[in-house]
Amino acid sequence: xxxxxxxxxxxxxxxxxxxxxxxxxxxxxxxxxxxxxxxxxxxxxxxxxxxxxxxxxxxxxxxxxxxxxxxxxxxxxxxxxxxxxxxxxxxxxxxxxxxxxxxxxxxxxxxxxxxxxxxxxxxxxxxxxxxxxxxxxxxxxxxxxxxxxxxxxxxxxxxxxxxxxxxxxxxxxxxxxxxxxxxxxxxxxxxxxxxxxxxxxxxxxxxxxxxxxxxxxxxxxxxxxxxxxxxxxxxxxxxxxxxxxxxxxxxxxxxxxxxxxxxxxxxxxxxxxxxxxxxxxxxxxxxxxxxxxxxxxxxxxxxxxxxxxxxxxxxxxxxxxxxxxxxxxxxxxxxxxxxxxxxxxxxxxxxxxxxxxxxxxxxxxxxxxxxxxxxxxxxxxxxxxxxxxxxxxxxxxxxxxxxxxxxxxxxxxxxxxxxxxxxxxxxxxxxxxxxxxxxxxxxxxxxxxxxxxxxxxxxxxxxxxxxxx
Ligand code: HEC
Ligand code: HEC
Numbered sequence: 001x002x003x004x005x006x007x008x009x010x011x012x013x014x015x016x017x018x019x020x021x022x023x024x025x026x027x028x029x030x031x032x033x034x035x036x037x038x039x040x041x042x043x044x045x046x047x048x049x050x051x052x053x054x055x056x057x058x059x060x061x062x063x064x065x066x067x068x069x070x071x072x073x074x075x076x077x078x079x080x081x082x083x084x085x086x087x088x089x090x091x092x093x094x095x096x097x098x099x100x101x102x103x104x105x106x107x108x109x110x111x112x113x114x115x116x117x118x119x120x121x122x123x124x125x126x127x128x129x130x131x132x133x134x135x136x137x138x139x140x141x142x143x144x145x146x147x148x149x150x151x152x153x154x155x156x157x158x159x160x161x162x163x164x165x166x167x168x169x170x171x172x173x174x175x176x177x178x179x180x181x182x183x184x185x186x187x188x189x190x191x192x193x194x195x196x197x198x199x200x201x202x203x204x205x206x207x208x209x210x211x212x213x214x215x216x217x218x219x220x221x222x223x224x225x226x227x228x229x230x231x232x233x234x235x236x237x238x239x240x241x242x243x244x245x246x247x248x249x250x251x252x253x254x255x256x257x258x259x260x261x262x263x264x265x266x267x268x269x270x271x272x273x274x275x276x277x278x279x280x281x282x283x284x285x286x287x288x289x290x291x292x293x294x295x296x297x298x299x300x301x302x303x304x305x306x307x308x309x310x311x312x313x314x315x316x317x318x319x320x321x322x323x324x325x326x327x328x329x330x331x332x333x334x335x336x337x338x339x340x341x342x343x344x345x346x347x348x349x350x351x352x353x354x355x356x357x358x359x360x361x362x363x364x365x366x367x368x369x370x371x372x373x374x375x376x377x378x379x380x381x382x383x384x385x386x387x388x389x390x391x392x393x394x395x396x397x398x399x400x401x402x403x404x405x406x407x408x409x410x411x412x413x414x415x416x417x418x419x420x421x422x423x424x425x426x427x428x429x430x431x432x433x434x435x436x437x438x439x440x441x442x443x444x445x446x447x448x449x450x451x452x453x454x455x456x457x458x459x460x461x462x463x464x465x466x467x468x469x
Contacts, residue, residue, distance in 0.1 A: 070272065072296050077269040078262055081308040084153055088353040089346045090168045090249045092203055093256060099445050101199045102254030105247060111175065111191055113182035114139055119174065119251070122146040128382050128442060129258060134393020135326075140179035143326050145393045148386060150442050151379055153256035155313045156360040160375045160391040161335025162315060165361050166351075167252035169344040172244060176220045184218030184225040186210070189243035204246045208239035241343075245350035254445055260381050263440035265292075284437055291434025294427055299405070300418075301431075310380035310438065317374045319409050319416030323392040330413075331391075332374040336366035372414030384436040398432050 065073065074080060087093035105111065109118045117138040123129040129149040136142035144160055152158065158170035174180035175188050183191070193200060193207050200207050213236055217228035229237070262270075264284065271282035284292065295301045304316050315332035322329070339361070344350055346358035355362075365371070375391050389395045395404060406428065408420045423431070 065272070069293075069296060072302060073269050073272065073292075075307060076265070076296075076302070076310065078260060078266045078308050079270065081151075081154075084256065084259075087153070087166065087168075087252065087256065088357040089166045089351040090252055091352040092246075092249045093168075093253050095203060095253060097199070098203045098250045098253035099257065100254075101196060101203055102250035102252065103445055104196070104199070105192070105251050106254055108195070110195060111181055111183065111188065112139060117181050119171070122174075122180070123149050125442075125444060128386050129444075130386055132386060132388075134388045134396075136180070138174070138177075138180035139182040142177075142179045143329070144391050145388070147378060148382070149255055150258050150260055150381065151309050152258075154309060155376070157313065157315075157335070157339070157376060159335065161330075161332050161338075162376055163335040163338040164342065165339050165345050165358075167255050168245065168248035169342060171248040171251040171255070172344055175244075175247075176218060184216045184221040184229075185244050186213045186217035186225075186229070186240050187215060188218075188247070189213070189240045190215070192243055192247050200243075200246070203250060207243060210236075210239060210243070212236060213240055241350060245344060248344070258442065258444040261441045261443055263381065263438045265434075265437040266440070268437070285433070287430050287433045288437050289434075290427075291430035291432065292437075294423070294431050295434055298427075299421055299423070299431060301405075304377045304417075305380050310383075311377040313376060315371060315374035315376055316417050317370065317372065317411050317414045318405075318418050319411040320373075320375070320390045320404070321394055321409075322412045323394055326392060329391070330372055332371040332376075333369075333414075336364060336371060340364060340366060369414065373411060374414070380435060380438055382439050382442070384432075385439055398435055399428065402428050402431050 092098040106119045106123075109116055109121070111118065122131045122136045122138060122142075123146060124131055130146045131137075134145055136144065136146040147160065152167060156162075156165065158164040158167060159173070164170040164173060175183050176185055181188075190210050190213065193210060197207060213232065214228045216222075216225045217232060217240075218225045219229050220226075221229070232240075264282075267282045268284045295305075304312055304314075304318075306312050315335075317331070339345055342348065346353050346361045347355065351358070383389075384398060387395075387397055389398070389401050395401045402423070405418060406421045406423050408416065408418045410416060
């Protein structure tokens with residue numbers, strides 16, 4: 001499904017234990033190793049001196065990277081991330097008033113059937129915009145784990161199975177989902193106009209009159225709500241849909257600005273480009289560097305976790321086990337069908353895009369058995385900060401995740417793309433140590449001072465919960 005980055009494993013493996021070679025690299029960060037012959041090293045006391053220099057070099061965080069490895073390292077660094085992409089289906093995506101309205105909607109618990117659930121309940125800024133639970137909890141319990149939202153403006157598909165094709169269309173899902181905000185579409189549109197009429201008008205123009213719409217009317221609600229929805233005329237349904245879609249567009253304007261700052265890994269890669277690169281604060285430990293080597297080499301992790309986001313944003317079956325007690329989950333196979341049928345997709349009437357701007361949807365791959373139980377790889381940035389892992393929180397720790405890749409069990413359905421890695425315990429530790437270097441701070445549009453005085457407790461019930469519950 002995705003192109004594999006090719007690189008030479010043999011090169012680095014043959015050099016890994018050469019302390020002499022490490023010295024070469026210390027002086028010339030990009031030099032090819034092996035330029036110093038082993039015979040010279042073993043000559044007398046010189047060996048010991050070089051060994052000591054080698055140890056110093058390792059401690060300063062230098063490694064024997066080949067040119068092709070360096071190319072991969074640079075491709076993974078945050079500096080390779082292109083500027084924020086355009087969002088053609090959302091013409092309000094870069095409107096500052098929409099950003100502010102979206103931010104307020106994101107934190108507003110009134111937008112739920114019990115008055116307790118906001119987007120931020122499951123996407124808590126204090127927890128990398130996720131919730132630390134294995135299955136998310138809103139009005140009810142969700143069937144999947146909440147995803148971190150960072151950098152998702154770059155993602156052509158949203159959700160684990162990519163059943164939405166824009167951030168604004170995605171935001172509409174949880175509002176109507178019975179386990180999440182549990183609002184009927186009509187109620188949601190009415191609440192938005194009730195609480196945010198001036199702000200809404202500033203961004204989207206005069207709002208429609210929804211007074212004729214019953215309190216509880218929507219295409220996805222209970223029987224009564226669905227009956228009320230089909231009882232509305234086209235104009236009323238369109239008016240509700242328009243307000244609903246605009247709320248999604250405002251939320252997306254906020255959400256697309258949630259981005260990463262540099263991690264220790266990024267600082268390390270940056271320092272490799274500097275000639276006098278012995279800056280200890282930018283170095284990685286020997287163990288972390290060994291883990292990085294495994295990540296781009298023997299572990300094959302970079303085949304799917306690639307680019308500056310550490311994900312190819314495509315879909316893969318990696319044989320993750322089924323979690324008992326949940327409805328059957330077909331992954332991307334179902335997600336692809338659903339995004340094509342979605343009335344809020346790029347080609348729908350509420351999209352601002354022209355036909356030719358909906359490239360992803362026009363060229364979607366959907367009739368392919370390889371999509372069965374295929375999921376979007378999450379970014380690995382900040383991954384150590386947010387256990388548990390996988391689409392239904394199947395693994396409690398990074399140790400368990402790496403153990404899964406190491407064994408590569410058969411997929412519960414469909415065909416797993418991964419193969420056993422035969423990593424030793426020490427290598428698993430190294431890989432884990434490397435993943436921890438990917439943590440950094442996250443930036444999002446700041447709250448206006450005193451903006452949420454009436455809702456100070458948005459996160460309280462979630463902060464104190466133990467991770468993995
Ligand atoms: C009850 C908890 C809960 C609430 C409330 C909630 N979400 Fe989510 N969110 C989830 C879960 C679970 C997923 C993954 C669902 C899936 O793939 O089926 C998710 C996925 C997402 C994604 C996809 C990220 C990606 O990488 O594809 C985005 C974006 C998102 N939510 C934004 C929002 C917004 C905006 C709101 C408020 C309108 C919201 N969420 C409300 C639990 C929640
Ligand atoms: C064939 C593609 C592929 C390869 C190779 C791969 N991954 Fe993944 N990774 C995924 C997918 C897909 C998921 C999400 C799977 C799911 O939830 O069912 C994932 C999830 C993860 C997660 C959990 C992230 C989270 O937030 O839940 C971690 C950690 C991870 N991978 C690390 C690695 C490491 C380390 C390697 C190398 C040993 C690796 N991956 C190799 C595709 C891949």
